[in-house]
Structure formats: C-alpha cells, structure tokens
Amino acid sequence: MWWSIATLTTVGYGDTVPVTVLGRVAAAFTALTGIGLIALPTGILAGAFSDALRNIRASRD
Helix, strand or coil, X not given: CHHHXXXXXXXXXXXXXXXXXXXXXXXXXXXHHXXXXXXXXHHHHHHHHHXXXXXXXXXXX
C-alpha cells in the first residue's frame, strides 16, 4: 500500500520497489489504473468548464 501511494502521488521515494515479475506487472497495472482514475474525471470536469464558459460567452453576444 505504501508503494502505491508513493508512486501514484509521484513522490516515488524508491525505498520499496517490486522485485518479482508478478510484482512489477501488478505495479504497472496499479499505476496505469491510478492514472486513469485521475485523468478521466479531470478531463470530464475540464470539458464541463469549457462548455459552461462557451455558453456564457455565447449568451453575452
């Protein structure tokens, strides 16, 4: 758990690293899933803000 938190928050201390192939595969999966879980909502939120600003600007004209 410590490793996943340190890696997903991009601190990456390097004090705990996966050694086995299975551990590295699990680590890669965890990292990619974590990035996806952050990037997807961020993109949706940014798109909603963009649409809202576009609607506000269109209503002013």
